[in-house]
Amino acid sequence: MRHEMAREVQRQIVALDVNGERTDLLLPVHKTLLEVLREDMQLTGTKHGCELGECGTCTVLVDGRPELSCLLLPVQVEGRAITTVEGMANGSVLHPLQQAFAELGAAQCGYCTPGILLAAKSLLETNARPSRDEVREALAGNLCRCTGYAKIVDAIELAASRGA
């Protein structure tokens, strides 16, 4: 693929609501939400695995629903509530999902973890006590190469049992 030089990059002021904080940013309109979160807002907890919408690594929540930030443009989500992994803990107190992932070894290299945590958070908000199959179905779009997924399902069950 040829990379055209962006001779006249169109820029736009975009107001983003991320983790309850509103920020106004002047952005090239073609920059993805993933790039803006990581590069313009220094929210590097959101990771990238493919930047093509294939691996689920860059999952964030938009109005509570999991979305792939590599396929979103900031202008699409202006004024909507965006949650990244940095917004999960309550101050220094871990979210029950984060606590369970830590306790049960559900993060190994930890790279897919932020996206999976957010997808799981969305699941538990709509289904407080999902079965193991429902957990697998909800997370089928998130790849992990370390864990074999078992401890992730265990951790989500544990968090659910604690009323996450």
Next chain:
Amino acid sequence: MRESPHPGLYPTKSSTSRGPLKRPDLPGERGGDFSVIGKPLARVDAVAKVTGRATYADDMLLPRTLHCRILRSPHPHARIVSIDTSAARRMPGVQAVITGADLPIKFGILPVTQDERALEHEKVRYVGDPIAAVAATDEEIAAAACDAISVEYEVLDPVMSIDEALVSPKDERIQDYGGPNNIHKLVALEFGDVEGGFARAEHIREDIFFFQGNTHLPMEQHSAIATYVDGRITLWSSTQVVHYVHRALSKVLELPMHRIRVIGAAHGGGFGGKTDPFAHEIIVCKLAMVTGRPVKCTLTREEVFYAHRGRHPVLMWVRTGVTRDGRITAMHFRTALDGGAYGSYGVASTFYTGALQTVTYDIPAYRFEGCRVFTNKPPCGPKRGHGTPQPRFALELHLEKIARDISLDPVELKQRNFVKPMTRTVNWLRITSCGLDECAERVLTASGYKRREGRPGHGMGFAISSYMSGAGTAIYWNEMPHSEVQIKVDRGGVTAYCGAMDIGQGSDSVLAMIVAEELGLQPAQVRLVTADTDTTPIDLGSYSSRVTFMAGNAAIEAARKMRGLIVEAAAAKMGCDTAGVEVGGGRIGDFTFEEASVLAEARFGTLTSAGSYTPPKIAGPYKGSGVGPSPAYSYSACVVDLDADARTGLVQVNKIWIAHDVGRAINPLLVEGQIEGGVYMGLGEALMEEQAFRKGLHKWPSMLEYKSPTFLDMPEVETFIVETVDPEGPYGAKEAGQGPLLPIPPAVCSAIYDALGVWVDEVPVTPEKIVEALRRKEKGEPGRFGPTRFPTIPYPPTIRVEPPPKDLSAATATI
């Protein structure tokens, strides 16, 4: 004096043999009365990882950072006639453009195959070979500048298969070493009386198998960022081995090692794929030197597929003789490895395809012939199990077929040939602890394998394996320790320093737990500094499952020395003998740890201690014996339960039982994680993962098309940890990161045969292959899908090696 145990890997050098390390108390001998060891504790970096605070290389952005993109070859094989970078250099925002002329010195992970350049300016050997690199103020400009570089190629005929590599090339050879034709490496070894073994066999069988190549697919793309300040390079990289990157940088950049610092950033997954020094790591350092600014390069997902260094495709031929009651009398094993365009770890990989057959089954006479060829594809190298999943696949299925030939239960035949603890194999590998019998019993009992129902389409398969707890020899010849740990205690605070790189397997947690155990503390009380070539003593890195065994033993030694100092100070204050000072629960005798360490600091001055680990010299007396020896071997056994649909060929794996002899589980939570992750990766290799090429291009360089198991594909896994307490492992521990992958592919194929009565003798086992095997069976042909011929390879004259002495104590001693 004798020959180096490492021939084949680097120029031969003499070494004197020496005895085993003498330790006052061998770590394995300590009883099970631990306060930290054996506890399922959260990993020490868990909170950083679940909060998104762990800093991976691409998360770093230093002030004034430039972004680097690399121009790569679109041709699998071509001579470079000219490179014109003038247009790229004129583009606004471009700060530097470099080509191979700027980095002409060759490097490579093995001293005998220094065949790579960070940027090629003479010839490209695979699609993706790096040619030029740009540093620009943003990544889009760098990418556009790469497009503006014009390269004139003289396209050469590519060599794309093992068969093509064995014959005379149409244009020219890929590399200018090795041979004949595009052969890279040939090996021929014989141990014991193979001819006699076959002569006394009552049944002989030959089989051919193929294991397709596949790739690591780490979730994190490779990334590196470098600075050059005051004549010194600092590189943060997603690497498994800071030390080997350090060495390669020193060579290619022509800087002394003290002017280079390599730091392992938080690591987003390796599996062997970040074990070579890579072009982009060298390139960002060079660009930082040229521009005087920090430079970062993060590979795209497509580039990661081409960087590769993954599982070699291996074609295998095996012939085995057995007695009527199933005892192996002799085995002849041939392998042909499709190596890709460069050497990488390939010489070692070649030896590994023949080395570990003997550490699970008692093979009294053994002949191995191996061959690696160059092809115009991304280089293959080490992936989880390095060179051994392929022969393990062939060996397990081959023995199953032999058992059926002589009407013996396959499990029974395998069990009759299991090796015993405290023995030495015919190819001189020293076996210490061995939990093979117990592993097999655990999974057979739990799964009900022997009582399984015979309903059509349902099958169960059994397989075993073994892996090394670290290579007994280093990549480059030296007499120094393989791992070193330093401990500092001041004002009550404990810091442990070690070069080990935590790639997610939990090596930092292992270090913290060991130091805490020895000092009577909790792991959270131990600060860690790891994987930094400036501040930490050496560890050779996270490959070959070596870290727990080697860094663990070094940490025990350092921590026990530190405990000795603190106990001595406490005893003096208490007016008692050191034997009267109890350590544990945060206390040293009558004092808190903090009080006692203050007493010790006052008494001895700065409190530091160090420990190191050097593997025992146990390699056999022959050329090539450096590949295979390990201070201890792990053992695994598994049963796979599946349903296979005869109409569609679709396989549904229902459950997997796996038992793993880890010696001792320092942290059972992390050990289970390694076992489950290994089972997962083995299942992916068995059923779907495939690195395949069309006209030099990767067929599916994306995470959607390169199939890997999702949450929905993973069955329930029931894990059994078997503890044999190895005499030389730290508290008896052995490896867990690689071994559990190995039995999965053969157990899957064995279960498919159990379900449908057809053999699929190659992986991945796709539905098409199952349906084709069934179609052949219906037509009255053999019900099998797999390779039917093994090529004629010009193996060199066989080196004949006398087997080691039968006597047990002589057999297990160091040589």
